[in-house]
Amino acid sequence: MKALRALSAATAVVCIAGLALMTSAAQAQWKPTKPINIIVPWAAGGATDQMIRITAGDLEAALGQKIVVLNQPGASGSIGTKNALEAPKDGYTWTSGAPKDLGSYKILGMVDTTVQDWNLYLHLALPTIVSVPVASPHKDMKALLDAMKARPGAVSVATAGVNSSGHTAIEQIAAATGIKYKHVTYDGGNPAVIATVAGETEVTTQLSSEQSEMIRGKRLRPLAVVGDKAIEIEGHGTIPPLSEFVPGFKIPVSYFGIFVPKGVPAEVTATLDKIWMDKIAKSEVIKKYASSRGAMMVVTAGAEAQKIAMPAVADAAWQKFNAGQAKISPDTIGIPKP
Numbered sequence: 001m002k003a004l005r006a007l008s009a010a011t012a013v014v015c016i017a018g019l020a021l022m023t024s025a026a027q028a029q030w031k032p033t034k035p036i037n038i039i040v041p042w043a044a045g046g047a048t049d050q051m052i053r054i055t056a057g058d059l060e061a062a063l064g065q066k067i068v069v070l071n072q073p074g075a076s077g078s079i080g081t082k083n084a085l086e087a088p089k090d091g092y093t094w095t096s097g098a099p100k101d102l103g104s105y106k107i108l109g110m111v112d113t114t115v116q117d118w119n120l121y122l123h124l125a126l127p128t129i130v131s132v133p134v135a136s137p138h139k140d141m142k143a144l145l146d147a148m149k150a151r152p153g154a155v156s157v158a159t160a161g162v163n164s165s166g167h168t169a170i171e172q173i174a175a176a177t178g179i180k181y182k183h184v185t186y187d188g189g190n191p192a193v194i195a196t197v198a199g200e201t202e203v204t205t206q207l208s209s210e211q212s213e214m215i216r217g218k219r220l221r222p223l224a225v226v227g228d229k230a231i232e233i234e235g236h237g238t239i240p241p242l243s244e245f246v247p248g249f250k251i252p253v254s255y256f257g258i259f260v261p262k263g264v265p266a267e268v269t270a271t272l273d274k275i276w277m278d279k280i281a282k283s284e285v286i287k288k289y290a291s292s293r294g295a296m297m298v299v300t301a302g303a304e305a306q307k308i309a310m311p312a313v314a315d316a317a318w319q320k321f322n323a324g325q326a327k328i329s330p331d332t333i334g335i336p337k338p
Contacts, residue, residue, distance in 0.1 A: 030268045037070055038094045039084045039096070041081050041084075041097060042097070042164075044188070047189050075161075082113075085111065085261055091260070091265055100316040115310075116306070118259040119260040122255045122305045130203065132203055134218055144203065149177075156202045158186060159204070184200070197219045208231065223239075253308075
């Protein structure tokens with residue numbers, strides 16, 4: 001069972017709260033009469049973009065309607081999220097990403113929304129990886145941490161911007177180790193990874209799905225998974241957890257999926273509830289994507305999705321508040337302190 005050491009190595013599907021969703025789905029059936037827009041609030045090629053594009057085919061088949069994926073990057077995902085929030089509540093505009101982002105926009109003064117304003121449809125859990133270019137002198141995580149301590153604020157780290165998974169990861173590392181770094185931001189995880197491969201930056205801490213091809217192709221050297229469990233990347237092997245280098249290090253799992261704003265007609269969410277458990281949970285395409293990208297399928301929606309997402313939401317929001325980046329306290333918008 002070595003593969004199960006890794007959150008992301010498993011190909012098994014975890015389906016949560018299926019009975020409740022099926023009961024809800026029996027109430028009505030929505031038959032869309034025009035294409036549905038899913039806004040990806042990050043650049044093309046990143047984790048959210050990849051995830052939505054491989055999910056779109058299953059959704060199109062189930063709904064009998066075209067899914068249009070719209071990349072609207074900028075301002076750490078807040079622009080695309082705001083556009084989805086302000087679109088007509090007719091069920092034809094959704095957005096996507098990690099719930100932890102929805103929990104941080106309001107406290108950062110970016111978008112007046114909270115995670116509770118959305119119907120969450122989650123299906124992937126993705127870890128982040130600390131990687132360096134293959135020519136880097138940092139041969140392992142200890143060497144990198146030693147260099148960051150020796151040169152405070154000098155080692156450059158590429159991420160998809162403030163509030164991205166990569167930024168959350170490096171901030172978690174900084175909080176646990178006391179290191180300081182030079183933050184270099186891009187409009188998405190894919191540009192951040194490419195910049196590191198090209199040597200523009202010394203490190204990236206983006207998601208496994210964004211780095212896996214470059215790791216397999218020996219363009220990046222993965223040093224550690226940001227967490228307490230190793231993962232397997234097909235064609236590469238095992239990547240050790242950060243907890244091997246920073247004893248006691250542990251963070252919540254970060255989930256990803258599709259978000260539909262609350263206020264849409266009930267038949268929209270009832271239909272999507274049923275599709276999520278009947279079709280998405282059984283998708284061989286998504287399962288194959290997960291196993292090749294260091295991810296795991298965890299299929300859930302509704303109240304259970306809010307529940308399992310909250311630890312990562314709270315961790316990210318309070319991290320920003322404790323660092324002095326937030327304009328208001330997370331507990332004022334229903335995010336309890338971890």
